[in-house]
Amino acid sequence: MSGKRSTFLISALVFGFAFLYVPILLVIVYSFNEGKLVTVWAGFSTKWYVSLFNNDGMIDAAWNSLRIGVMSATLALALGTPAGLVMSRFGRFKGRTLFSGMIAAPLVMPEVITGLSLLLLFVTLEQLIGWPAGRGLSTITIAHTTFCAAYVAVVVQSRLSGMDISVEEAAMDLGAKPGKIFFVITLPMILPALMAGWLLSFTLSLDDLVIASFVAGPGSTTLPMKVFSSVRLGVSPEINALATLIILAVSILIVIASILILRSERLRNRAANGGAEAT
Amino acid sequence: MPEAVLDRAHEDVHKTQPWNNPDAVPYIRFENVTKKFGDFYAVDDVSLDIYRHELFALLGGSGCGKTTLLRMLAGFEEPTSGKIFIDGVDMAGVPAYERPTNMMFQSYALFPHMSVEQNVAFGLVQDGVSRAEIKEQVADMLALVQMTKFAKRKPHQLSGGQRQRVALARSLVKRPKVLLLDEPLGALDKKLREQTQFELVNIQEKVGTTFVMVTHDQEEAMTMASRIAVMNEGVINQIGTPFELYEYPNSRYTANFLGQVNLIEGVLVDDDEKYAVIKSDEANCDIYIDHAVQGHEGMTFWVALRPERLRLTKDAPEDTKYNCLSGKVEEIGYLGGISTYHVRLETGKRIKVTEPNSTRQIEPRYTWEDSVWVSWEAGAASVLNK
Amino acid sequence: MSSDKLTIKQKFDRWMIKHGRVLVIGIPYFWLFLFFLVPFLIVLKISFSMAEYAQPPYSALFAWIDEGVTITLNFGNYLFLLSDSLYATAYLNSIRIAAISTIITLLIGYPMAYGIARARGSMRSVLLMLVILPFWTSFLIRVYAWIGILDREGLINAFLMWTGIITEPLIMRQTEFAVYVGIVYTYLPFMILPLYSTLEKMDISLIEAAMDLGCKPWQAFVKVTLPLSLPGILAGSLLVFIPAVGEFVIPELLGGPNTLMIGRTLWNEFFANRDWPIASAVAIAMLIFLVVPIMWFQHIQTKQEEREQ
Ligand SMILES: Nc1ncnc2c1ncn2[C@@H]1O[C@H](COP(=O)(O)OP(=O)(O)O)[C@@H](O)[C@H]1O
Ligand SMILES: [Mg+2]
DSSP, rough: OOHHHHHHHHHHHHHHHHHHHHHHHHHHHHHTTSSSOOOOOOOOOOOHHHHHHTOOOHHHHHHHHHEEEEEHHHHHHHHHHHHHHHHHHHHOOTTHHHHHHHHHHHHHSSSSHHHHHHHHHHHHHHHHHHHOOOHHHHHHHHHHHHHHHHHHHHHHHHHHHOOHHHHHHHHHHOOOOOHHOOOIIHHHHHHHHHHHHHHHHHHHHHHHOOHHHHOOTTTOOOOOHHHHHHTSOOOOHHHHHHHHHHOOOHHHHHHHHHHHHHHHHHHHHHHHHHHHHHO | OGGGGGGOOOHHHHHGGGOTTTTEEESSSEEEEEETTTEEEEEEEEEEOOTTTEEEEEEEESSHHHHHHHHHHOOOOOOOOEEEEEEEEETTOOEEEEEEEEEEEETTOOTTSOOOHHHHHHHHHHHTTOHHHHHHHHHHHHTTTTTTGGTTOOOOGHHHHHHHHHHHHHHHOOOOOOEEEESTTSSSSHHHHHHHHHHHHHHHHHOOOEEEEEEEEEHHHHHHSSEEEETTTTTTEEEOOEEEEEEEEOHHHHHHSSSHHHHHEEEEEEOOOOEEEESSSSSBBBBBSOOOOOOOOOOOEEEEEEEGGGGGESSSSSSSSSSOOOOOOEEEEESSSSEEEEEEESSSSSEEEEEESSOOOOOOOOOTTTTEEEOGGGGOOEEEEE | OOGGGGHHHHHHHHHHHHHHHHHHHHHHHHHHIIIHHHHHHHHHHHSOOOOOSSSSSSSEEEEETTTTEOOOOOOOOHHHHHHHHHHHHHHHHHHHHHHHHHHHHHHHHHHHHHHHHHHHHHHHHHHHHHHHHHHSSOHHHHHHHHHHHTTTTTTTHHHHHTTSOSSSSOOTTTTTHHHHHHOOOOHHHHHHHHHHHHHSSHHHHHHHHHHHHTTTTHHHHHHIIIHTHHHHHHHHHHHHHHHHHHHHHHHHHHHHHHHHOOOHHHIIIISSSSSSSHHHHHHHHHIIIHHHHHHHHHHHHHHHHHHHO
């Protein structure tokens, strides 16, 4: 690599990462600001954290979001895994084109359309069969499950198509029936993809403002909805504190996850090398 | 299935040659089997009998339909038309997990999340065999393939050769009536492959299971197989023992596929009950065959000459009327044990000759542009009509 | 093996497998059908009805009159979309803003992806993690972070006034510029990751071969690296363009009142004007002029990739 180019690349990286991280760092710094104004540093204080924890509305919203996130990520896994399996292993069947379209479409659908259409569905269903009676956590969960299931299906499908199908054929050849093959062979092999799919769904659900705003009812305000309504008016130190907490939580989780991944990779490498030495 | 268990005192098919016995009952039978993928014929009207205890090889170039044929036997593909019988039972509609066959996959397809032991035990577990019995049989199998030491390892901790043994043990442990092997040695390097060929044959002789093997390597097929089916574009070209295929190929395809051959195109000019003469524009002499040829005068034939059956001399042989070509040495390949020569005839045709270097020489016998004669016994040539 | 010779267990197993297959397809199929496809049919239906002050606020499309069903199709909503230039402007604006932001993201993301792909082993994983990390933190909060920076009383203005470069605060928030910043900022990781994965897979000896054959470094880049990374460029650009074009949060929080984007227009029709039929008509128009072309493009794309393999 020539020196000139490497200087260019390094400065691109420095500039790029500064662009990515300076705004986040500023939020963190100003969450400890005594004063209310962003621009003026009025001394160190943790008072915004205290007021955040005393903000019942915010705590309720966070609790709602967590519950919806866990529920819809789990449901999305339960629906998306068979959908991905069907896409990569079931060959042709009647209605396959529509099926693959319904999996691909949520990924490119603008959120406002998804939100509007689901709301209209819920309203119509309520008129016709009386369910769901009003809107709330359950309608948000259904909405999140639907688009997260599509993401899970895509993750599972791509993992499965990258996997040697003869491993599953070998299981069948040795006498295992299709259902058993899935649980004993396929599932353990795609477990990391499933975990990634669950986490992705959980994050998407926690993050969603637009769809939730459409299908939420009274008493089912989620955290993003709460944050949105308060930041619409401008900067709020409490939100700075909340942001800092979220960033902290995510960073800790990511660091732990990468350490775990790195360690298991190292173990596997060492094991593989050991195997090679033995031959 | 139990009767297929270790009958060590099984007959030796090389001696009994059931395929030459009209009363022998085939163990595996393909009846006019065709497999289409869309409009494409992967296997086209194949009929084939395989006998018990055989090590049968399907040989052919890449994409000729060998794997598809094998997968239909295993139950992963259903024939578009035709029937498959194993031990007299029609396999139509029998799913893979109920068939009395087991397969050793080209990629080995070991379960990555299970240890060697668990991999080998998998098939027995599916059959609900008792724990104690599983333990014993797995141990026996691992001993047979010399993998006892590695029982607790995971597949990614094994070398290619070790994985191959585990795959073999896993597919043999259920004592299938038929073991299917798709390019069993394809993933090994050359040295290991040659060594493993004999081991595989030994194991087959020990367990007595009927093996059906797919390979694209003619040397491997000839070393291991009792009989070989040569496939080309979904069709079986010829079936026979390695000896029959090499000595009596029925077509240019087979002759070319097994070993090396010089093919000289010519026209039948003299056809008798005891001999035949073929005239060729490619050769600068007439070709005399010491047996009758099925055909009429004026028909086109190809004379197949194996390079090692040709004699190379500096001086003209006594009788230059028949089977005696003259030309110039164009290329020389010195391989140590043998030398190969490309002789260019006046007609432009090139003939390949190999000679054993059975004695040590001070200098090479021939050099470039030497004028030489190529001759052969009347019985050395085969005559092919396709 | 004829079926009368099968044991009961074998028959049961086969029955299970046959119907299990239907079940595995059926459950996700039913869910997606009910909660994804049917809603669009309802949106389509309501886009043909009229707004009313009622709950729900639209007129019924089907009516029972003299024991027969009459369907009143009301094209008024679509005619309205055509007559008021607001909608066409919002649509074109969305495409323009999304396209320009995508290009800016590409220009910033490409050198970063290239730099990461050429970094040494452990450094590379750290840099990669730094790219992924923001994705897992809240989207809303990342947009929010820019409010404090770009605001009239924000950090940039405060800094520039303090240095004396300017005396009057610059108007940066509530402009289209802020929308670009917001989109580029939030979607940059989506551009870097696919670019990185194509660049990382690329054999470095290809560039060496090009230079060996007489290319200058920049020529090798233009003639070898760039064409080979085209799939990554395309994938990354789509990942940025698609969400950006229907974006609501960023124009709402960072854009000005006249930064019209189609997603925001729909939102306002629905929440501010409570005109569900018009909102539905906007949704259908977006579907036809935005989602369908994108899906069609992706379809062609995957077909072509399959053919190349
Ligand atoms: N599932 C399939 N769908 C379509 N074509 C196939 C399929 N499996 C095999 N083929 C085609 O059938 C032909 C024979 O394949 P195969 O039996 O795998 O050949 P080989 O002799 O190399 O093992 C090939 O041209 C292959 O492309
Ligand atoms: Mg093959």
